[in-house]
Structures are given as C-alpha cells and as structure tokens.
Amino acid sequence: MATLREIRTRISSIHSTQQITKAMKMVAAAKMRKAQDSILAIRPYAYKLRDLIADLTATVSENSGVPLMEGRPVEKTLFVVIAADRGLCGAFNSNIFRSLLDRLKNHQQDEYAIYTVGRKSYDFFRKRNYPIEDHKINFFNWLDFQDAVEISRNLVSLYKSKKYDRIEIVYNEFKSAISQLVISEQFLPFKPDEESEQDKSQVDFIYEPDKKTILNEVIPKNLNIQIWRMLLESNAAEQAARMTAMENATTNAQEIVDKLTIFYNRSRQATITTEITEIVSGAEALKE
Numbered sequence: 174m175a176t177l178r179e180i181r182t183r184i185s186s187i188h189s190t191q192q193i194t195k196a197m198k199m200v201a202a203a204k205m206r207k208a209q210d211s212i213l214a215i216r217p218y219a220y221k222l223r224d225l226i227a228d229l230t231a232t233v234s235e236n237s238g239v240p241l242m243e244g245r246p247v248e249k250t251l252f253v254v255i256a257a258d259r260g261l262c263g264a265f266n267s268n269i270f271r272s273l274l275d276r277l278k279n280h281q282q283d284e285y286a287i288y289t290v291g292r293k294s295y296d297f298f299r300k301r302n303y304p305i306e307d308h309k310i311n312f313f314n315w316l317d318f319q320d321a322v323e324i325s326r327n328l329v330s331l332y333k334s335k336k337y338d339r340i341e342i343v344y345n346e347f348k349s350a351i352s353q354l355v356i357s358e359q360f361l362p363f364k365p366d367e368e369s370e371q372d373k374s375q376v377d378f379i380y381e382p383d384k385k386t387i388l389n390e391v392i393p394k395n396l397n398i399q400i401w402r403m404l405l406e407s408n409a410a411e412q413a414a415r416m417t418a419m420e421n422a423t424t425n426a427q428e429i430v431d432k433l434t435i436f437y438n439r440s441r442q443a444t445i446t447t448e449i450t451e452i453v454s455g456a457e458a459l460k461e
Contacts, residue, residue: 177444180437184430191426197261198419201412205350208409212347215405219398223365226395229384230365238385240333241363241392250285251306251337252276253328253360255344255403256294257411258313263421265345265353265414266293272355273343286337290324290404306331313408321401328400329393332361342400347409351417360399363392 175183230242254273256266277285286306289295295308307327312320331337340361345353380387 177441180433184433187426187430191423194419194422198416201416205409205412208405208412212405219402222395227365229388239388244362245338247338249337251288251340253288253342254294255407256291258292258311262411262415263418265411268355269343270297316408318401321404322397325397325400344403344407345410347406350413353410353414
C-alpha cells in the first residue's frame with residue numbers, strides 16, 4: 174500500500190502534467206484559429222478558379238490536348254497521405270492510416286506507391302516496409318504556399334512521366350473544433366468538380382487564345398491551390414484534434430487528482446485514528 178508521502182508526490186506530479194496539457198491546449202487553440210483564418214482567406218479565390226475551370230471544361234473532352242485531363246488505363250496508383258509532423262493529437266493520424274490501409278487491401282504492392290506528407294505518415298509506412306515514392310516532413314510549423322507548389326509540381330511530374338496512372342490524396346478535412354473527416358480525393362487525372370459543373374455560368378464567354386491553351390495554364394495553378402487548401406485543412410484539423418485531446422487529458426488528470434485526494438484523506442484519517450487508538454490504549458494500560 175502506498176504511503177501518504179508517495180500519494181502526495183503522485184498528486185503533485187499529475188498537477189504538473191495537467192498544467193502542461195492546459196498550456197498545449199491553449200497553443201493548439203491559437204494555431205487552429207490562425208489556420209481557420211487562412212482557409213477562409215483562400216476559399217473565395219479557390220471557388221472563382223473552380224467556376225472558371227468548370228466553364229472551360231464544359232465543352233472540352235478528357236482526351237483533347239490537355240495532358241493533365243487525359244485519362245488512361247490505371248495500372249499503378251500513387252497515394253498521397255497527408256498526416257502530422259507530431260503526435261499528441263488523438264486519433265488524427267491513426268484514422269488516416271486506417272482509411273488508407275483499408276483501401277490497399279485490394280492492391281498488390283507493385284500496383285501502388287505512397288507519397289508521404291508529414292513525419293508521422295513517413296515513419297508509419299517506412300517502418301512497415303510499404304513502397305514509398307517520396308516524402309516531405311517537418312514543415313507544418315512553418316507552412317508556406319511554396320510547400321504546396323513543390324508537392325504539386327512533383328505529383329504533376331510523376332503523372333506526366335506516366336510512372337503513375339492515377340494520383341489520389343488522403344487527408345483530414347476540418348469540419349469543426351470537435352470534428353474532422355478523412356477525405357480521399359482524386360488529384361490526377363484532373364476532373365472538374367461536379368457541383369461546379371452544375372452551377373456553372375450560362376454566359377457564353379469568349380476566351381483568348383482558346384480554351385485548351387488556357388486550361389493548360391490554369392489547371393496547374395488550380396492544382397497548387399488544391400494542395401494548399403488540403404494542407405491548410407489538415408493543419409487546422411490537426412490543431413483541433415490536439416486541442417480536444419489535451420482538453421480530455423486535462424479533464425482526466427483532474428479526475429485522477431480528485432480520486433487520489435479522496436484516497437489520501439481516507440488514508441490519513443485512518444492513520445490518525447490508529448494513532449489515537451494506540452495513545453488511548455497506552456493511557457488505559459498506565460492506569461492499570
């Protein structure tokens with residue numbers, strides 16, 4: 174049975190841990206708000222670009238001189254996995270890994286490869302000997318648009334070289350502070366958003382020099398924006414997951430402290446009662 178001193182030491186230790194989890198929660202909340210602001214800032218531009226491409230592709234077929242839209246028989250797929258550089262964010266990373274592993278059950282290893290974004294995804298798949306095409310790690314703390322451009326260019330180059338016939342991205346989409354959703358999106362070959370096609374403008378614009386030339390210029394820019402949006406979504410979802418995890422850890426620590434305090438008080442009371450009983454017994458023995 175633990176002594177009173179050991180119980181006091183444990184309570185003090187848990188209090189210290191609780192202070193750390195509180196601080197981590199506050200930092201994650203601040204980072205989440207900043208990531209949310211970035212997402213809100215990029216959406217107007219992304220939506221306008223999406224509408225433009227939807228209008229351009231309305232009369233352009235998949236195999237009409239736009240390389241990034243040209244579909245071909247899928248023999249090998251590249252899965253891009255966007256996870257976090259750090260842990261302590263609940264099931265944020267494991268949900269992505271579980272989702273992709275479920276997808277890979279129907280694939281042979283020579284039919285796919287993985288492009289990892291974030292240290293956690295790289296470590297997870299490297300240790301399990303999955304085929305890794307490339308990786309990008311340790312950049313979420315200083316997330317920059319050029320990171321998205323670099324990743325997008327790499328993926329476009331792999332697709333154009335016909336090393337992969339389909340590129341798919343798996344990431345966590347930010348819904349709210351307590352909700353994140355694992356999303357799997359086709360990146361290449363490029364396909365316009367179905368909602369955009371339904372909502373496209375009925376105005377007959379005149380494009381110069383022509384739609385195909387403009388698409389060949391605009392689609393790569395749109396892919397950059399897509400990757401940037403996914404990185405921002407993943408970053409915001411990570412911070413939200415970490416904030417929730419640290420809040421739960423803080424609550425659990427308080428519950429443990431409360432239980433230990435009750436146990437400490439009962440043990441102390443029992444010790445005092447025993448000492449009083451011994452004193453009384455000794456006094457009675459002296460009277461005799």
